[in-house]
Amino acid sequence: MTLTFDASERFFEAAAEWAEQQMMDPEEAFEIKAEQALLEIEHLVSGAHEIEFETDAPTVSHHPSEELEAFLSKQAEATGLDESTLLKLHVDLYTRAFLRDDSERPPGTPPSGE
Numbered sequence: 001m002t003l004t005f006d007a008s009e010r011f012f013e014a015a016a017e018w019a020e021q022q023m024m025d026p027e028e029a030f031e032i033k034a035e036q037a038l039l040e041i042e043h044l045v046s047g048a049h050e051i052e053f054e055t056d057a058p059t060v061s062h063h064p065s066e067e068l069e070a071f072l073s074k075q076a077e078a079t080g081l082d083e084s085t086l087l088k089l090h091v092d093l094y095t096r097a098f099l100r101d102d103s104e105r106p107p108g109t110p111p112s113g114e
Contacts, residue, residue: 001069005088006058007034014095021100031055037094038062041087045071062087 007015011033019029034055042048046067053062064072064087072083079086 001083002061002063003072003084003087004059004061005084005091007060008088008092008095010092011037011095012058014099017099027057030057033095034060034091036098037091040094040097041090042068060091 007030012030015030015033016026018024018033019026022029024032034053035051038051038053038060039048042051042065046065048065051062053060055061069083072086075081075086076083081089
């Protein structure tokens with residue numbers, strides 16, 4: 001099974017912020033943010049440390065583990081949403097993971113980007 005969804009505006013904003021923080025190409029940042037979010041989800045559900053996915057902005061395609069597939073299937077039955085939509089919602093929850101939080105910077109340090 002392959003689950004495919006178009007990234008949300010929230011995802012694009014996080015990828016753009018990641019690109020700026022890491023001084024990298026926005027397309028590369030899009031792929032990295034997709035990998036980070038999908039890996040977090042897979043790890044929580046199946047314990048996986050590797051994932052199979054492709055990106056072609058704005059589209060993300062993921063080949064879920066059997067455990068994640070079963071998890072999303074149960075959620076689909078309970079909610080009436082399809083598995084791809086549910087995966088997109090989960091990805092949106094993790095999309096801002098690994099971004100710096102300027103509230104944790106030392107006193108007197110300018111915010112990032114300044």
